[in-house]
Amino acid sequence: MHGYSGDKQAYLTRLRRVEGQIRGLQRMVDEDAYCIDVLTQVSAATRALQAVALGLLEDHISHCVADAVSSGGPEAQEKIKEASAAIARLVRS
Amino acid sequence: MHGYSGDKQAYLTRLRRVEGQIRGLQRMVDEDAYCIDVLTQVSAATRALQAVALGLLEDHISHCVADAVSSGGPEAQEKIKEASAAIARLVRS
Amino acid sequence: MHGYSGDKQAYLTRLRRVEGQIRGLQRMVDEDAYCIDVLTQVSAATRALQAVALGLLEDHISHCVADAVSSGGPEAQEKIKEASAAIARLVRS
Amino acid sequence: MHGYSGDKQAYLTRLRRVEGQIRGLQRMVDEDAYCIDVLTQVSAATRALQAVALGLLEDHISHCVADAVSSGGPEAQEKIKEASAAIARLVRS
Numbered sequence: 001m002h003g004y005s006g007d008k009q010a011y012l013t014r015l016r017r018v019e020g021q022i023r024g025l026q027r028m029v030d031e032d033a034y035c036i037d038v039l040t041q042v043s044a045a046t047r048a049l050q051a052v053a054l055g056l057l058e059d060h061i062s063h064c065v066a067d068a069v070s071s072g073g074p075e076a077q078e079k080i081k082e083a084s085a086a087i088a089r090l091v092r093s
Numbered sequence: 094m095h096g097y098s099g100d101k102q103a104y105l106t107r108l109r110r111v112e113g114q115i116r117g118l119q120r121m122v123d124e125d126a127y128c129i130d131v132l133t134q135v136s137a138a139t140r141a142l143q144a145v146a147l148g149l150l151e152d153h154i155s156h157c158v159a160d161a162v163s164s165g166g167p168e169a170q171e172k173i174k175e176a177s178a179a180i181a182r183l184v185r186s
Numbered sequence: 187m188h189g190y191s192g193d194k195q196a197y198l199t200r201l202r203r204v205e206g207q208i209r210g211l212q213r214m215v216d217e218d219a220y221c222i223d224v225l226t227q228v229s230a231a232t233r234a235l236q237a238v239a240l241g242l243l244e245d246h247i248s249h250c251v252a253d254a255v256s257s258g259g260p261e262a263q264e265k266i267k268e269a270s271a272a273i274a275r276l277v278r279s
Numbered sequence: 280m281h282g283y284s285g286d287k288q289a290y291l292t293r294l295r296r297v298e299g300q301i302r303g304l305q306r307m308v309d310e311d312a313y314c315i316d317v318l319t320q321v322s323a324a325t326r327a328l329q330a331v332a333l334g335l336l337e338d339h340i341s342h343c344v345a346d347a348v349s350s351g352g353p354e355a356q357e358k359i360k361e362a363s364a365a366i367a368r369l370v371r372s
Binding site: 019033 | 094095096097098101104105108109111112115116118119122123125126127128129131132133135136137138139140142143145146149150152153157175176179182183186
């Protein structure tokens with residue numbers, strides 16, 4: 001069980017929608033759509049992916065990080081470092 | 094014909110690879126992978142999408158924008174405004 | 187006392203360095219530096235600011251959020267929502 | 280003369296405003312403002328810096344890149360590569 005387990009179906013639905021956006025992008029490129037229209041769709045897919053990441057992160061902090069903090073062991077600080085590194089990767093991608 | 098037409102197959106290959114990454118993400122969520130590992134893959138897919146966008150943008154400036162500038166009409170400034178708006182959407186996504 | 191209080195001097199030093207970068211940018215614009223060189227410095231200042239934000243965020247989760255979780259009240263979930271909103275603003279800026 | 284030279288005063292004004300935001304951040308840290316409030320201001324300063332960069336980029340394409348394209352030499356492609364690299368740095372910062 002992880003932070004997102006309660007919402008697993010919702011995350012799968014959102015990821016399938018992103019997959020549909022990526023397939024739509026292939027169709028656009030294949031049919032020689034206008035560059036700017038392709039770029040607009042790339043931005044939309046990127047935002048959708050980032051929104052999935054932000055949801056996963058909130059769930060992760062609410063469950064995995066909070067559980068580690070509550071149990072009071074040395075693991076808590078490790079979990080926070082790990083989450084911070086994931087946030088940094090997200091901000092820079 | 095658009096800026097990316099000469100590299101169409103390369104873009105389709107890259108987009109199919111991103112589609113594979115998104116399907117991989119669904120598998121990870123479905124199999125209850127650790128949140129942070131899912132997030133790392135989301136960051137990788139986001140970076141791959143951004144790289145596609147940066148390539149499309151360079152091709153667009155090299156061809157569509159440069160052609161409009163070369164033909165010297167009033168359209169050039171319009172094309173530059175349009176490309177700048179696409180860059181802004183990319184930076185903010 | 188907040189998450190960053192223990193490192194206050196280090197944050198002030200980093201912010202003064204960013205201030206120096208912004209003043210350097212004004213000098214570059216004033217002396218008609220080449221656009222691309224100005225842009226390279228803007229990217230450097232942006233990354234420096236984002237690094238400050240990532241540090242503040244980690245300190246905030248380590249202290250403020252962790253304290254709220256440890257004390258076990260209803261405030262914990264509120265703090266996590268608030269931190270998640272700050273992460274979203276950061277990712278989108 | 281560069282792309283932004285016509286708007287030099289406007290850029291200087293915007294950069295001075297960003298400098299003010301960075302000094303405001305130092306004051307907030309110095310006065311132990313709440314972490315999330317500091318982060319909100321960091322996001323605002325980052326967005327203001329990115330807006331300056333997007334303006335410089337549009338001016339650069341409108342002038343420096345367009346001029347190189349119009350004069351038709353081999354320099355045009357070089358200028359486009361250089362601008363694309365600047366866009367990539369911006370997207371990733």
